[in-house]
Amino acid sequence: MAALLIILAALVLLFCGYVFYGSWLAKQWGIDPAKKTPAKETPDGIDYVAAKPAVLMGHHYSSIAGAGPINGPIQAAVFGWVPVFLWCIIGGIFFGGVQDFGSLFASIRHKGKSVGEIINDTMGAKAKKLFIIFALLVLILVIASFVNVVAGTFFTVAGSPVMFGLVSNPTNNQTTAMISILFIVLAVIYGIITNKCGLKTLPATILGIIGIVIVTIIGLNVGFAMSRNAWIVFVGVYIAVASLVPVWIMLQPRDYLSSFLLYAMMLVALTGILVNAFKGSSQGKRM
Numbered sequence: 001m002a003a004l005l006i007i008l009a010a011l012v013l014l015f016c017g018y019v020f021y022g023s024w025l026a027k028q029w030g031i032d033p034a035k036k037t038p039a040k041e042t043p044d045g046i047d048y049v050a051a052k053p054a055v056l057m058g059h060h061y062s063s064i065a066g067a068g069p070i071n072g073p074i075q076a077a078v079f080g081w082v083p084v085f086l087w088c089i090i091g092g093i094f095f096g097g098v099q100d101f102g103s104l105f106a107s108i109r110h111k112g113k114s115v116g117e118i119i120n121d122t123m124g125a126k127a128k129k130l131f132i133i134f135a136l137l138v139l140i141l142v143i144a145s146f147v148n149v150v151a152g153t154f155f156t157v158a159g160s161p162v163m164f165g166l167v168s169n170p171t172n173n174q175t176t177a178m179i180s181i182l183f184i185v186l187a188v189i190y191g192i193i194t195n196k197c198g199l200k201t202l203p204a205t206i207l208g209i210i211g212i213v214i215v216t217i218i219g220l221n222v223g224f225a226m227s228r229n230a231w232i233v234f235v236g237v238y239i240a241v242a243s244l245v246p247v248w249i250m251l252q253p254r255d256y257l258s259s260f261l262l263y264a265m266m267l268v269a270l271t272g273i274l275v276n277a278f279k280g281s282s283q284g285k286r287m
Contacts, residue, residue, distance in 0.1 A: 004277040006081070007043045007270070010089060015095035025098065029105060038112040047247045048112065052201045055194075064100050065262075147235045156230035163223045170223020177226070179183035179219030184238075186211045187254035195248050208257045216266070 039050040051059065076084040103115065110118045116135070120128035154177035156163055167174050190208050191200045228235065242250055 003273045006085065007273060013089050014092065017089075017097065019092060020100070022097070025101065031105065037108055040258070042111075046246050049195060049246065050247065051252060052194075054201055054205075055167065055252060055256045058256035060100075060104075060255075062255035062259040062262060143236075143239060147232055147239070150235050151228050154226070154231045156225040158246075160225065164226055164230065165224070167223040167225045168221070170221075170225075174223025174225050175219045177231075178222060178224040179215055181216040181224060182218060183212070183232035183257070184250065184254060186215055187257055190251055190253040190257060191249045194253070208253075209260055212257060212260070233243075246263075 037050070039048045039194070042048050106118050107113060110121060113121075116128050116132050119131050153227065154168075154173055156171070156174060160171075170178065186208065189211075190204060194201065194204045
């Protein structure tokens with residue numbers, strides 16, 4: 001029951017933060033819901049492409065909060081639930097939420113430009129150069145860490161019968177690698193059929209979810225093997241490509257489809273908490 005009360009308290013606090021603090025910020029910044037976004041004002045089919053509300057929600061949710069359901073329980077196991085709860089609630093409302101809200105709002109107000117261009121418009125060219133240097137150094141560090149973690153998750157141990165290619169009876173690493181590769185292919189297909197072929201969001205989403213199931217089944221039976229160094233190169237190339245192609249081709253559909261995995265994960269966790277809470281209370285009454 002205690003876990004259920006914590007969940008309810010978190011939901012109430014986050015809702016209050018969204019309604020009261022979020023609306024206050026919107027008024028302070030002068031947000032006008034009727035004003036058109038750059039994608040609506042100057043659509044070009046490449047960088048300025050209006051997204052469906054559900055797709056946009058999934059894209060931002062997966063990008064911003066995607067690590068929460070995964071990293072939160074791990075941090076709670078290490079530090080205890082109280083500091084993690086306070087950090088998620090206080091940090092989410094007054095730090096993370098404001099940063100994401102503010103950066104997106106500023107970008108839209110500056111025709112969808114990146115933060116470097118916004119700094120150039122508001123603070124000058126010298127500030128832009130300093131920020132770009134700082135951002136480049138930070139991104140090198142972040143990308144190096146990301147590539148190392150992913151390569152460590154995917155790689156096949158030296159001495160394995162298959163060091164490169166498809167593998168039957170795969171290990172966990174090879175299964176994860178195969179599912180991840182096929183998921184990216186699925187995301188690209190989703191982006192093309194919805195933005196270029198005109199398929200509506202609902203049928204495309206249903207097909208996408210079915211595709212996730214199929215991809216998972218394939219990955220559980222046929223893995224993909226590569227060495228650690230090969231994965232480092234592969235992930236580096238993937239990052240370069242993902243940063244260059246229009247967002248609607250890969251990143252947006254990838255995040256949208258992966259958001260359903262996060263929704264499912266949280267639904268299962270919430271179901272477990274509810275069942276445990278009421279089961280525990282019923283057993284307590286019997287005793």
